Amino acid sequence: MDKNEIVALSIVALAALLALRCFLGKKSGGGCCGSGCAPKFEKKENVSKPEDKK
Amino acid sequence: MKNTIEKKNKEIALVGNPNTGKTTIFNALTGLHHSTANYPGVTVEKKTGRTRLPGGEEISVLDLPGAYSLLPRSLDEEVVHDVLLGKRGDTPPPDLVLVILDANSLVRNLYLATQVLETGIPVILVLNMWDMAQKSGTTINLEKLSELTGVPCVATVGMEREGIVKLQQTIALLLADPVTGPTRFSLEPFLPDRLKTELDKIVVLIEGRLEDRPKAVFGEALRLLSDRLFRSLFFEGMKTGDLLRTEVLSVRSSLKENGIDWTSVEPECRYRAIDHLCGQVVRRTSHKVLTFSDRLDKILTHRVWGILFFIGIMGIIFQSIFSWAQVPMDLLSRTIEKLGDLAQGWLPAGALQSLVVDGIIAGVGNVIVFLPQIFLLFFFIALFEDTGYMARAVFVLDKLMKKVGLNGKAFLPLLSSFACTVPGILATRTIEDRNDRLATILVAPLMSCSARLPIYTLLIAAFIPNLHVFHILHLQGLTLLGLYLLSIGAGLGVAALFRKTFLKGNRMPFVFELPPYRIPHLKTVFGTMWDRAKEFITRAGSIIFLLSIVLWFLVSYPKDPAAQGRFMAERQQVAVTLTGEALQERLGVIEHEQKDLQLRSSFAGSLGKAIEPAIRPLGFNWEIGIGIVASFAARELLISTLAIVHHVETHGEGMTAGLIQALQKQRSPITGKLSYTPLVALSLMVFYVLACQCFSTFAIVKRETGSWGWMFFMIFYMTALAWSASFVVYQGGRLLGFE
Numbered sequence: 001m002d003k004n005e006i007v008a009l010s011i012v013a014l015a016a017l018l019a020l021r022c023f024l025g026k027k028s029g030g031g032c033c034g035s036g037c038a039p040k041f042e043k044k045e046n047v048s049k050p051e052d053k054k
Numbered sequence: 055m056k057n058t059i060e061k062k063n064k065e066i067a068l069v070g071n072p073n074t075g076k077t078t079i080f081n082a083l084t085g086l087h088h089s090t091a092n093y094p095g096v097t098v099e100k101k102t103g104r105t106r107l108p109g110g111e112e113i114s115v116l117d118l119p120g121a122y123s124l125l126p127r128s129l130d131e132e133v134v135h136d137v138l139l140g141k142r143g144d145t146p147p148p149d150l151v152l153v154i155l156d157a158n159s160l161v162r163n164l165y166l167a168t169q170v171l172e173t174g175i176p177v178i179l180v181l182n183m184w185d186m187a188q189k190s191g192t193t194i195n196l197e198k199l200s201e202l203t204g205v206p207c208v209a210t211v212g213m214e215r216e217g218i219v220k221l222q223q224t225i226a227l228l229l230a231d232p233v234t235g236p237t238r239f240s241l242e243p244f245l246p247d248r249l250k251t252e253l254d255k256i257v258v259l260i261e262g263r264l265e266d267r268p269k270a271v272f273g274e275a276l277r278l279l280s281d282r283l284f285r286s287l288f289f290e291g292m293k294t295g296d297l298l299r300t301e302v303l304s305v306r307s308s309l310k311e312n313g314i315d316w317t318s319v320e321p322e323c324r325y326r327a328i329d330h331l332c333g334q335v336v337r338r339t340s341h342k343v344l345t346f347s348d349r350l351d352k353i354l355t356h357r358v359w360g361i362l363f364f365i366g367i368m369g370i371i372f373q374s375i376f377s378w379a380q381v382p383m384d385l386l387s388r389t390i391e392k393l394g395d396l397a398q399g400w401l402p403a404g405a406l407q408s409l410v411v412d413g414i415i416a417g418v419g420n421v422i423v424f425l426p427q428i429f430l431l432f433f434f435i436a437l438f439e440d441t442g443y444m445a446r447a448v449f450v451l452d453k454l455m456k457k458v459g460l461n462g463k464a465f466l467p468l469l470s471s472f473a474c475t476v477p478g479i480l481a482t483r484t485i486e487d488r489n490d491r492l493a494t495i496l497v498a499p500l501m502s503c504s505a506r507l508p509i510y511t512l513l514i515a516a517f518i519p520n521l522h523v524f525h526i527l528h529l530q531g532l533t534l535l536g537l538y539l540l541s542i543g544a545g546l547g548v549a550a551l552f553r554k555t556f557l558k559g560n561r562m563p564f565v566f567e568l569p570p571y572r573i574p575h576l577k578t579v580f581g582t583m584w585d586r587a588k589e590f591i592t593r594a595g596s597i598i599f600l601l602s603i604v605l606w607f608l609v610s611y612p613k614d615p616a617a618q619g620r621f622m623a624e625r626q627q628v629a630v631t632l633t634g635e636a637l638q639e640r641l642g643v644i645e646h647e648q649k650d651l652q653l654r655s656s657f658a659g660s661l662g663k664a665i666e667p668a669i670r671p672l673g674f675n676w677e678i679g680i681g682i683v684a685s686f687a688a689r690e691l692l693i694s695t696l697a698i699v700h701h702v703e704t705h706g707e708g709m710t711a712g713l714i715q716a717l718q719k720q721r722s723p724i725t726g727k728l729s730y731t732p733l734v735a736l737s738l739m740v741f742y743v744l745a746c747q748c749f750s751t752f753a754i755v756k757r758e759t760g761s762w763g764w765m766f767f768m769i770f771y772m773t774a775l776a777w778s779a780s781f782v783v784y785q786g787g788r789l790l791g792f793e
Contacts, residue, residue: 002404002405004402004404004405004406004407005404005405005406007405007406008404008405008406008408008409009405009607011406011409011603012409012603012604012606012607015599015600015601015603015604016600016603016604016607018600019597019600019601019604019687022596022597022600023687023749
């Protein structure tokens with residue numbers, strides 16, 4: 001196994017781990033990574049400045 | 055009953071009927087960009103953000119789902135009721151409530167508003183869509199309304215951010231000095247004396263349970279009386295013989311004996327009080343005339359023209375997906391191909407180069423190419439939502455939904471499922487009846503989600519000729535329309551079957567408000583389109599990227615050193631015996647044979663061959679089998695798989711064109727016949743329309759039904775349906791003489 005192949009297989013191992021995390025992770029479980037799949041009461045916060053037309 | 059969560063900031067909550075612009079006001083206050091649409095039911099969960107008041111104070115803002123009443127009938131209405139009454143362990147009761155009212159329908163909107171007034175929480179009445187009320191000739195005396203209700207009233211036009219500063223100033227004033235006395239609105243003068251006397255019996259029993267909210271006691275007692283299904287948390291965990299429950303039942307029968315219908319007494323009295331209130335503050339300066347919306351509705355909601363218009367508009371969308379998206383798709387395809395060439399030149403030959411070029415770029419690139427089509431589809435959907443047409447589509451299709459036994463409220467979850475099944479299933483929370491909701495959840499995955507679109511368009515482009523039908527329609531566009539109609543037809547058919555067999559139940563009445571038509575706000579349309587297309591890009595950049603790498607490994611390993619040595623020796627031999635073009639041609643054949651052998655002996659190859667006997671009757675080879683298994687992680691991976699297993703080579707015509715050519719030329723090494731024919735493509739498309747191959751959907755069905763049983767049932771029935779339909783298509787096609 002040459003160096004080139006070791007690097008490639010390391011990337012594969014990392015990708016497999018991250019994919020598993022995506023499916024089994026608590027935050028984005030089930031392989032759903034979009035905002036539509038957010039857990040029930042996940043908070044998305046932002047601070048705005050008061051602006052108005054009037 | 056008491057809420058124990060401590061608050062860091064002051065918190066305000068937005069409540070109101072569906073489609074009054076709550077989310078628009080929420081976005082205007084917080085600067086967030088939650089999706090909005092010109093139809094009811096967009097918010098099914100609470101959302102939080104923050105806003106800074108003119109004095110500099112930062113407060114939390116909570117956007118609650120739309121509700122018509124504080125008497126909860128569905129899960130989303132339950133959220134509103136429980137948050138306002140402080141009955142949720144995870145959310146403290148708000149310090150202030152903004153009740154968002156549609157100024158055009160004040161009477162209906164005040165029903166919920168007056169119930170909120172009775173909770174005793176400080177309230178601001180926000181009369182939104184003020185401009186449209188004025189245009190329709192309705193004048194509302196804000197000062198008088200404020201005087202009669204005893205709470206501040208602010209007029210806003212959420213879309214234009216008009217009145218938002220005034221609203222923020224009013225919030226600041228009220229939070230600094232909350233109204234502590236009872237609001238001036240009172241339902242009591244409109245209640246029959248007998249009801250008041252009986253209600254006191256319930257009040258006495260619940261006073262102790264609402265120590266922290268003494269002002270809410272009266273309203274809650276009234277709701278307990280009307281709570282036909284005993285959904286109120288007061289009843290939770292109580293035995294049938296509990297004193298309160300017994301008392302409520304006794305009050306109900308006493309009222310019945312006295313000729314008072316306890317189920318309708320609250321709405322009747324409340325509407326009398328609201329009519330009295332509105333009589334003093336609302337003035338119509340013009341007679342009711344037929345508006346533009348009314349005139350348009352005569353055609354678009356007509357029982358014949360309405361359906362024809364709906365089918366026509368869908369046809370145009372699918373035609374345009376093919377014709378308009380072609381140029382940007384070609385551009386993307388060529389760019390990705392160039393990226394592959396660059397990577398090939400930059401990386402040394404070997405496993406890493408193969409991983410990047412054959413795995414990542416081929417896998418992700420072939421999916422991302424379909425982005426323009428996804429953008430177009432969502433652009434049209436967002437456009438219809440914002441103009442108000444989508445609500446008409448609900449109205450037109452409601453009759454059909456009723457016939458199959460689905461509630462009209464099922465339309466929106468099913469519509470959302472065309473983007474992604476997960477939010478679609480979440481949206482079923484608006485459906486009150488359990489069996490109705492369950493039937494909708496079980497058929498939602500049959501709606502063709504955006505992940506299926508690239509598969510359809512790739513196979514259609516490869517195997518359906520680009521012929522004209524009636525000079526103006528394209529056969530390819532019509533095929534795509536047919537697939538979507540098949541998905542809708544299958545969904546409705548299955549729903550009808552379920553509702554007539556094991557999910558029988560009462561049909562709940564469906565009241566749906568048709569919002570006025572309006573010129574679409576391009577910012578909203580593009581914002582909504584971007585939000586949904588972003589999901590597709592996120593998937594391509596995350597799960598599809600990761601799994602393309604894993605897939606590359608599965609098709610490239612284990613290696614067979616003996617076979618590699620044999621092919622190497624063969625190469626060396628032909629290099630001695632042949633020269634020029636003949637040598638290149640022979641080397642190409644050897645490479646193809648080596649890749650083919652590698653794929654067959656790979657992990658993925660073994661898996662594909664293991665399931666081949668089950669899919670062979672559908673016309674699918676073992677390479678498709680690998681794609682079908684990979685599709686459980688993400689359906690788009692079928693394309694990535696085909697691109698990886700067929701070692702797509704491009705010659706400047708773009709990545710997708712290369713894949714299409716590879717599919718068209720692929721032959722079975724055993725029979726020598728073409729592996730992919732129009733019949734196989736049709737069978738495969740039908741399989742993808744009907745099969746449930748999405749882990750995310752499994753997870754959300756398990757969560758929302760709370761049962762493994764329903765999840766496995768859904769997987770089983772959809773797989774059986776998909777297999778049977780593909781079998782009929784393929785074997786039927788062969789009987790008719792197609793290959």
